Amino acid sequence: MRAQLTRDFERFGRSLPRDFAGHVRETYRIDLSAHYLGETLPHPIGKGSGQLSLNAKQLEEDAGAGLAFTILKTVIAQDEAGDQSMAAWAIHETKMKVERRRAASGADGWTVTWKGRGWDRSFGDYLALVRAGRDLTRAGRLLVVPSVKYHLPRLGEPFREGEYRFTTQSLAAAWGDGPLLLEKDFSPTLAGDALADDRTQILRWLREVPGQIRAHTAVRLAMKLMNARFDDDFQIEMLQAASAADALVVFNRLFDEKLGLAYGGWDLSDRNLRVLDQLAPGTPGSRPGSELPLTPGDSAGIPELCGSGNIHSGRMIIEYARRGCAAVQLHTFFQLPLSEYPATHGSRTQRALHKLIFDPADGVVAGLLALEDQGALERRDGELRFLDLVPDARRPR
Numbered sequence: 178m179r180a181q182l183t184r185d186f187e188r189f190g191r192s193l194p195r196d197f198a199g200h201v202r203e204t205y206r207i208d209l210s211a212h213y214l215g216e217t218l219p220h221p222i223g224k225g226s227g228q229l230s231l232n233a234k235q236l237e238e239d240a241g242a243g244l245a246f247t248i249l250k251t252v253i254a255q256d257e258a259g260d261q262s263m264a265a266w267a268i269h270e271t272k273m274k275v276e277r278r279r280a281a282s283g284a285d286g287w288t289v290t291w292k293g294r295g296w297d298r299s300f301g302d303y304l305a306l307v308r309a310g311r312d313l314t315r316a317g318r319l320l321v322v323p324s325v326k327y328h329l330p331r332l333g334e335p336f337r338e339g340e341y342r343f344t345t346q347s348l349a350a351a352w353g354d355g356p357l358l359l360e361k362d363f364s365p366t367l368a369g370d371a372l373a374d375d376r377t378q379i380l381r382w383l384r385e386v387p388g389q390i391r392a393h394t395a396v397r398l399a400m401k402l403m404n405a406r407f408d409d410d411f412q413i414e415m416l417q418a419a420s421a422a423d424a425l426v427v428f429n430r431l432f433d434e435k436l437g438l439a440y441g442g443w444d445l446s447d448r449n450l451r452v453l454d455q456l457a458p459g460t461p462g463s464r465p466g467s468e469l470p471l472t473p474g475d476s477a478g479i480p481e482l483c484g485s486g487n488i489h490s491g492r493m494i495i496e497y498a499r500r501g502c503a504a505v506q507l508h509t510f511f512q513l514p515l516s517e518y519p520a521t522h523g524s525r526t527q528r529a530l531h532k533l534i535f536d537p538a539d540g541v542v543a544g545l546l547a548l549e550d551q552g553a554l555e556r557r558d559g560e561l562r563f564l565d566l567v568p569d570a571r572r573p574r
């Protein structure tokens with residue numbers, strides 16, 4: 178199988194088949210199926226919301242590449258009159274800089290430096306993109322999910338119902354039949370904002386936002402949680418407070434207060450994995466002697482998880498999966514200079530998928546075969562299954 182993997186890595190670097198998950202199942206008897214927001218996916222790799230899901234052309238290219246899902250850029254909610262309480266997030270900025278960032282541990286990784294925030298075109302344009310995504314989803318080519326930033330009140334203030342109603346109902350109408358799948362973004366710039374200075378205020382948002390959205394349509398809701406400017410235990414409190422969501426994306430980028438910028442790299446994955454360790458005590462990721470404020474029973478109410486943050490290898494996908502993430506969403510790794518990908522042909526999405534799945538040193542296939550060798554993962558009915566990495570308490574049913 179190792180020799181086969183080396184051959185596949187070489188030839189797929191020139192041309193990646195769209196149904197690479199089918200090939201992996203046939204050739205290696207590995208089932209890469211994954212799960213997000215109640216949907217079964219052919220494999221765990223999706224694209225996080227951001228600058229890479231702004232138009233129909235990007236969606237079409239990703240459907241062709243065989244990506245499992247894409248989250249559309251976050252739109253800022255508005256009411257019927259077009260008023261946006263979070264208007265400060267709808268700013269226009271095109272320049273992005275992909276650069277190296279050294280983590281506190283000394284490890285070098287990548288980050289994207291960018292001053293922009295949410296969707297900066299009209300809401301009508303966003304609805305047109307939602308309809309394009311709906312068509313790809315219905316055709317079974319790519320699961321597309323819109324993302325919204327809605328009004329968040331200060332303690333003692335009410336939620337602006339008009340914003341929740343108009344935005345949610347407009348998205349549901351654009352989507353048409355079936356439940357709307359939706360992500361609600363709590364962004365790093367929000368984490369850096371004075372609004373997020375107060376823990377009680379953040380916990381209230383997480384408890385009450387799902388009800389505010391569900392009041393207006395049938396929705397399967399994921400909340401993308403921020404890395405708040407508090408300690409790891411508060412991240413766990415946030416997970417518990419968000420139990421009315423159907424899924425949680427863990428966790429958005431860190432906020433550099435000095436530079437006033439969101440950033441990623443190894444600091445981000447170190448923090449995210451350290452927090453998730455506390456949900457899955459006894460996993461190989463758990464650090465000896467780490468405090469475990471949760472018993473497995475306490476974590477049972479926490480919704481399905483989707484990992485995000487510094488995912489640039491199959492090994493890192495496996496790290497998130499072993500801590501409870503049944504799928505992952507990436508942004509930075511789809512933006513690297515072409516010289517960083519071993520593939521010589523194809524779109525950035527194809528080149529990224531090629532490395533993540535087939536790299537003989539640290540791709541998903543190599544990682545699962547290595548776990549089998551170590552006796553840490555067993556075949557069932559002759560197959561290794563990606564979802565078997567996810568601890569029982571967190572496995573989607």
Ligand SMILES: Cc1cc2nc3c(=O)[nH]c(=O)nc-3n(C[C@H](O)[C@H](O)[C@H](O)COP(=O)(O)O)c2cc1C
Pocket residue numbers: 224225226227228250251273289291294295296324362363364401428429430441442445485486487488506507508509510
């Ligand atoms: C330039 C840029 C723009 C982003 N915009 C959004 C956004 O609008 N909404 C959102 O939920 N996440 C946004 N993100 C966060 C990503 O979706 C992702 O969760 C985060 O960058 C961590 O993953 P990564 O380390 O693979 O980049 C953005 C990230 C970047 C780098």
